[in-house]
Amino acid sequence: MDIKEIIKEENIVYKKTSVLTDKVMHYCPGCTHGVVHKLVAEVIEEMGLQEKTIGVSPVGCSVFLYDYIDIDWQEAAHGRAPALATGIKRLMPDKVVFTYQGDGDLAAIGTAETIHACNRDENIVVIFINNGIYGMTGGQMAPTTLPGMKASTCPFGREPGQDGHPLKITEIVAQLPGTTFVTRQACHTPAAVRKTKKVLKKAFENQINKRGTSFVEVVATCNSGWKMSPVKANEWMEENMFPFYPLGDIKDI
Amino acid sequence: MRELKLMKGNEAIAEAAIRCGTDGYFGYPITPQSEVMETLMAEQPWKTTGMVVLQAESEIASINMVYGGAGCGKKVMTSSSSPGISLMQEGLTYIAGAELPCVVVNVVRGGPGLGTIQPAQSDYFQAVKGGGHGDYKLITLAPASVQEMADFVELAFDLAFKYRNPAMILSDGVIGQMMEKVELKPQKPRMTEEEIIEKYGDWATTGKTRNRNRNIITSVELSSENMENFNHKLQAKYKKMQEEEVRYESINCDDAEYLLVAYGSSARICQKTVELARAQGIKVGLLRPITLFPFPEKPIHELAKQTKGILSVEMSAGQMVEDVKLSVNGITPVEHYGRFGGIIPSPAEVLEALKSNFLEG
Amino acid sequence: MTEEIIIAGFGGQGVLSMGKILAYSGVMQDLEVSWMPSYGPEMRGGTANVTVILSDDKISSPVLHEYDTAIILNQQSMDKFESHVKPGGILIYDGNGITHHPTRKDITIYRIDATEEAARMRSAKTFNMIVLGGYLKVNPVVKMENVIKGLKKSLPERHHHLIPMNEKAINRGMEIINKVE
Numbered sequence: 019m020d021i022k023e024i025i026k027e028e029n030i031v032y033k034k035t036s037v038l039t040d041k042v043m044h045y046c047p048g049c050t051h052g053v054v055h056k057l058v059a060e061v062i063e064e065m066g067l068q069e070k071t072i073g074v075s076p077v078g079c080s081v082f083l084y085d086y087i088d089i090d091w092q093e094a095a096h097g098r099a100p101a102l103a104t105g106i107k108r109l110m111p112d113k114v115v116f117t118y119q120g121d122g123d124l125a126a127i128g129t130a131e132t133i134h135a136c137n138r139d140e141n142i143v144v145i146f147i148n149n150g151i152y153g154m155t156g157g158q159m160a161p162t163t164l165p166g167m168k169a170s171t172c173p174f175g176r177e178p179g180q181d182g183h184p185l186k187i188t189e190i191v192a193q194l195p196g197t198t199f200v201t202r203q204a205c206h207t208p209a210a211v212r213k214t215k216k217v218l219k220k221a222f223e224n225q226i227n228k229r230g231t232s233f234v235e236v237v238a239t240c241n242s243g244w245k246m247s248p249v250k251a252n253e254w255m256e257e258n259m260f261p262f263y264p265l266g267d268i269k270d271i
Numbered sequence: 272m273r274e275l276k277l278m279k280g281n282e283a284i285a286e287a288a289i290r291c292g293t294d295g296y297f298g299y300p301i302t303p304q305s306e307v308m309e310t311l312m313a314e315q316p317w318k319t320t321g322m323v324v325l326q327a328e329s330e331i332a333s334i335n336m337v338y339g340g341a342g343c344g345k346k347v348m349t350s351s352s353s354p355g356i357s358l359m360q361e362g363l364t365y366i367a368g369a370e371l372p373c374v375v376v377n378v379v380r381g382g383p384g385l386g387t388i389q390p391a392q393s394d395y396f397q398a399v400k401g402g403g404h405g406d407y408k409l410i411t412l413a414p415a416s417v418q419e420m421a422d423f424v425e426l427a428f429d430l431a432f433k434y435r436n437p438a439m440i441l442s443d444g445v446i447g448q449m450m451e452k453v454e455l456k457p458q459k460p461r462m463t464e465e466e467i468i469e470k471y472g473d474w475a476t477t478g479k480t481r482n483r484n485r486n487i488i489t490s491v492e493l494s495s496e497n498m499e500n501f502n503h504k505l506q507a508k509y510k511k512m513q514e515e516e517v518r519y520e521s522i523n524c525d526d527a528e529y530l531l532v533a534y535g536s537s538a539r540i541c542q543k544t545v546e547l548a549r550a551q552g553i554k555v556g557l558l559r560p561i562t563l564f565p566f567p568e569k570p571i572h573e574l575a576k577q578t579k580g581i582l583s584v585e586m587s588a589g590q591m592v593e594d595v596k597l598s599v600n601g602i603t604p605v606e607h608y609g610r611f612g613g614i615i616p617s618p619a620e621v622l623e624a625l626k627s628n629f630l631e632g
Numbered sequence: 633m634t635e636e637i638i639i640a641g642f643g644g645q646g647v648l649s650m651g652k653i654l655a656y657s658g659v660m661q662d663l664e665v666s667w668m669p670s671y672g673p674e675m676r677g678g679t680a681n682v683t684v685i686l687s688d689d690k691i692s693s694p695v696l697h698e699y700d701t702a703i704i705l706n707q708q709s710m711d712k713f714e715s716h717v718k719p720g721g722i723l724i725y726d727g728n729g730i731t732h733h734p735t736r737k738d739i740t741i742y743r744i745d746a747t748e749e750a751a752r753m754r755s756a757k758t759f760n761m762i763v764l765g766g767y768l769k770v771n772p773v774v775k776m777e778n779v780i781k782g783l784k785k786s787l788p789e790r791h792h793h794l795i796p797m798n799e800k801a802i803n804r805g806m807e808i809i810n811k812v813e
Contacts, residue, residue, distance in 0.1 A: 070478040074339070084487045090476035092342045093489035095365045098335035101327070105339025105347065106476070108323045109295050113478055131335070134328035277652075277659050277667070277785070303671055388671070449694050450652070450667035452659055542692035617697035 037063040041085045048248025050238035051080050053205045054147060057215045058118070059087045061222055071114040072106050074099040078120035079153040097128025100135035103142045114225055116143035122152050125161040125187040132187065139196040139230040143221040146188065146235040150259065151243040161185040164262055169243070184262065188235045192269040199224050199232040200269040204260070206239070206252045217267075237263050276453050280414070280446040283421040283453050284350060284376055285310035288322075291425035292459040294345035295323040297336035299355060302388040303444040304378035307350040320461055330355040334362030334375070341371035342488040344467045344475030346428050350376035352444075353394050354385060356402075363437055364403030367505075368490025372431035372471075374424065375409075376440040378447035381586075381613040389613025390444030392535060395590035398441045399564040406502055408509045410438040410516070411563040413534040417451035419561075425456070430516060432471050434508055441563060443586065445536035445615065509565075518561035519570055523549065527556025529629055530574050532595050533584040534560045536615070541584050543618035548625065555625065563591070571598040580629035581605045584621055586614075604629070633688050635773050636696055640681035640713055641705025641726075646760030649786070650703075651682035653764065657774040657782030658686040666694040679708050686773055703767055707731060724767055724809070734812075741812040742770055749808055750801075758801035765805025776802075 023029075037059040045051050062071055068089055075083040077096035084091035094102045099117035107115040124132050124146050135142065151169055152158040159169040159176060162184050166175040176184075192200040199221060203214040214236060221232035237259050241251035278286070285307050288296060298308045308326060316322035323340075327333040333349045340347035351359065356377045366373055377398065381391035398411045410430045412423045420442060427438040462470070464477055479485040492498045520538075523545050524530065533541040538559040548555035558574060560567050575581060581603060583592035592607035599605050608624035610616040637654070641647045648669050658665040668683045683699075685691050702713045704725040710732065717723050719738045727733075728747035744766035750759040768779065779802065783795050 069480050072343075072476045072478065081491060084485070084489065088479065088485055090479045090485050091487045091489070092339060092476055093369070093487070093491055094338070095335065095361055098331070098338070098362070101332040101335030102339035102342070104325070104327075104332075105295065105297065105336035105341075106343055108325060108336070109340045109343050109345045109347070110477065130328055131332055134332065275659065277656055277665065444671070445668065445695060448669055448671050450655060450665075451691075451694070452665060536695070540693045540695060546692060615695045617695075618693050619697065 035060045035063045037068055037088050039086055039088050043086060044082060045079065046242045048239065048241040048251060049079070050149065050205050050236065051147065053211060054145065054214070054236055054238075055083065055086050057211070057218055058116075058145065061215065061218045062087070062089065065219065065222055067114050067222065070112070071116070072110075074102045074106070074115070074117040076117070076119040076123040078123050080118055080120060080147065081154070083118055097123050097126070098131055099123065099128065100131040100140070100142070100144065104135055104138070104140050107140060107142050111141070114222060116145060116222075118145045119147070120153070121146070121148045121150065121160045121162040125185050129187070133191065133194070136191040136231045136233065137194045137196045141225055141228055141230060143225055144231060144233045145218070146233065147238050148235055148263065149238040149240040149243070150184070151240050153240045153243045157243040161187070162263075164258055167258070186263070188233065188268060191231075191233050196231050197233055197269060198230040198271055199267075201233070201267045202235040202237060202263060202265050204237045204255070204265055206255060235263075237265065274455055276455060277450050278417065278453055279306055279448060279450050280417045280420040280442060281306035281378065281448070282310045283417050284424060284440070285314065286455055287421035287424040288348060289314060289316045289320060290456055290458050291428060292320065292346060292461040293322055293348055293424070293428070294461055295325075295336075295340045295347040296349065297325050297327050297333040297340070297347070298349050298351065299327050299330045299333050301352045301355045303380060303390070303447050304350050304352050304376065306447070307376065320458070322461065330358035331362065334359040334366070337373050337375075338362055338366050338369070338371065341366065341373040342369070342476050344464070344471065344477060346462070348374040348376070348424075350378065352378045352380050353382050353391075356394060356397065360397070360403035363409065364401070364405050364407060365490050366437045367401075367407035367409070368405060369488045370435040371437065371488065372428070372435050373437050374427040374431055374440065375437060376442065379441065379443040381611060387613040388444070390536060390615060391586045391611055391613060392443055392537060393587040393590065393611055394441065395563065395585065395587060398439050399566065399594070407505060408436070408512075408564050410434065410436055410512060411441050412438065413441050413561060413563050414446055415535050415538045415559060417446065417449065417453050420446060421453050421455060434512060436508065441535065443536050445539075513565040516562060517565050517567045517569070519567040520559040520561060521570065521574075522557040522559065524556035524558060524574055526554050527574070527577070528554040528579050529556070529625060530578045530581045531555060531557045531584055531621070531625070532560070532571060532581060532591070533557065534563060534591065537584050537586055540616060540618050541621060544621040544625070547618055547622050553630070560591075566594045566598065568594075568598040571595060572600065572602075575599040575603045578603055580625075582621075582625050582628060583607045584616065585609045586616070587611050633686075633773070635686045635701065635771070636699045637684045637686075637701045637703065638681060638696070638699045638713055638716070639684065639703040639705070640679065640709035643678055643680040645680070645705050646757070647680045647705065648682050650760035650764050651684045652786045653779070653782050654684050654686070654774070655782075656786045657779040660778035660781040660785070661774050663687060663774075664689065664691050666691045668694040679706070681709065701767070701771060703763060705763070710734065722770060724763070724770065726763065742766065742809050743812050744805060744809040746805060746808075749804060753801070753804065755797065755801070758798060761798045761801035762805035762808070765802035766809035768802065769806040769809050
């Protein structure tokens with residue numbers, strides 16, 4: 019059997035979505051970003067939104083997200099993605115607008131922008147990747163770093179009395195009347211990946227139905243920053259992150 | 272039929288914004304410019320032209336909402352006063368780096384810090400030298416009347432779109448708070464997406480259609496070579512502005528032996544100084560820069576040749592005087608006279624300063 | 633003709649709106665006008681003042697340090713602005729609460745007891761219009777018909793029923809202003 023026979027249409031069981039570009043991702047092996055990027059791209063393709071979606075990428079590891087998903091993009095300053103998304107959506111209410119932000123971006127430097135966009139009923143999707151560490155700058159403490167967890171700026175482990183407490187921003191935005199759907203998921207197993215794709219689809223559907231802010235947190239690994247193998251990082255996440263950041267829908271109205 | 276109205280400079284900004292077809296305004300209240308957003312909210316342009324008006328949670332959010340809207344190719348603006356403009360510097364350098372057009376109004380008050388709410392011109396450096404990090408410039412217009420507050424909104428948008436560069440209207444508490452007669456232009460419709468693409472090109476994030484590659488609005492570039500090339504491109508743009516966009520007004524300069532250089536409300540005061548000086552037989556002229564960037568270097572240099580002394584008058588400790596000195600390049604003496612912290616100099620004290628610098632001793 | 637006026641008193645006395653009506657009247661008479669208020673916290677019950685310039689020519693500086701006419705409505709403003717009237721100029725003041733009366737000999741001084749008159753008319757809000765009437769009597773820079781037009785322009789439509797009362801107050805001010813010899 020030669021290659022041409024193998025790649026026939028009827029033999030295809032899996033295909034990369036065309037909304038994902040062919041650019042090789044710069045992420046470390048084991049990183050959760052690639053999986054979530056793929057899910058976002060698949061949802062955009064399946065919902066037929068490629069021509070009307072505008073993404074807002076953050077500062078952090080996913081700063082070059084616009085290289086990977088084949089839609090129009092704006093690159094925000096650190097933490098300001100929800101403000102950009104507000105400007106875009108208010109001026110072009112018929113387009114589909116989402117932000118994709120890490121924990122430092124969304125829950126530290128951009129806390130005000132996050133909370134106020136959610137509180138204004140901004141009809142956008144906020145995707146929040148929480149791996150409890152600053153990956154891009156080399157493993158510093160994040161607002162979501164767990165107590166006792168080591169990072170380069172808390173090398174002996176986060177000490178809440180000294181370094182502050184991990185911030186459950188997702189629970190905070192769930193309190194706000196402007197959010198319609200707030201959920202926390204992960205991508206550590208095939209089932210979890212499928213579930214995350216389902217909630218992403220729901221979030222985009224909410225926007226099309228003009229239902230206010232949908233907020234999707236994905237608890238993620240950073241095996242480089244955590245200094246673990248990908249497999250070990252997944253285990254560590256299950257043992258340590260999930261008890262503090264429990265998975266599931268927090269608000270769905 | 273001319274439509275003459277009596278209104279404050281801040282109100283004129285708002286009315287002109289609606290009438291020139293602005294798509295969006297995002298702002299945060301601060302004295303002495305709060306009338307801009309108050310007027311917009313009272314006019315409710317979203318019911319007529321479809322213009323979006325939103326009170327943001329901070330100046331940081333305002334300027335980033337402007338970034339988002341500008342990235343969509345829309346005519347978007349914000350306004351603030353000095354402390355708020357400081358907060359916007361991050362957004363402004365990103366907007367300049369992403370080559371987006373937008374209009375920012377600064378109704379300047381005295382600083383540093385929380386300072387005073389009274390008028391000042393101490394944000395000159397911040398406006399014309401970039402303001403945030405990196406090598407960039409804002410097109411900077413300095414209105415000296417309520418009429419110019421109105422007229423410069425559209426001019427600022429035109430220049431901003433022509434060069435894909437943020438434009439600042441650098442006003443102050445005097446021009447913002449005073450009322451004068453204004454003639455407002457008739458309502459223009461907002462541009463459609465298609466008109467914007469036809470006029471300014473297809474660079475904005477309006478959704479990636481099949482017939483084009485995706486549009487990406489960004490200022491990040493990790494390759495130093497590419498970043499240097501991009502900076503060369505920016506510098507070429509600023510050079511072109513310097514060649515083509517200088518605007519100024521000269522008053523009684525033809526036979527002037529002494530020259531005042533002043534912008535905005537200081538220029539109004541200096542106009543009176545010229546009257547007082549001429550009544551005393553002293554031949555004084557006034558050059559009023561209308562564009563502070565690009566700065567009217569050549570006209571000032573030319574006038575320096577015929578004058579015995581130049582006084583730069585500002586409500587600051589001496590900022591524009593540096594650009595005046597660079598323009599004059601030593602061929603005639605240049606001095607600074609300023610009051611600051613919210614104090615407005617009187618026409619008579621400016622004349623005294625001119626005399627003590629150049630006519631006495 | 634150029635008339636440079638400062639109106640100064642307490643916040644709440646209608647200083648700014650009196651200036652506004654004067655400026656609007658100037659617009660109605662096809663004059664160039666500028667109206668430059670003091671602004672900020674002092675508006676909340678402290679001192680308030682406004683510079684109004686009416687002129688046949690383009691107005692240069694909207695901010696001045698000496699005036700053709702000063703209309704002074706409290707002691708603080710008297711202390712601050714008496715010395716800023718141009719020689720040969722006019723000072724008009726309301727006597728209410730004034731302990732140090734103006735002393736200059738090189739200007740013409742008028743007194744108008746508008747606070748008392750407004751109380752007598754049981755209409756405290758027309759105080760500033762009584763003062764305006766007094767000013768227009770001694771210096772009729774704008775015609776009465778243009779003042780009425782100016783009132784209409786500067787008042788929101790829902791307050792237009794108050795115009796006759798304001799006109800009455802202006803006329804009353806014209807009657808009660810007295811030159812201080």
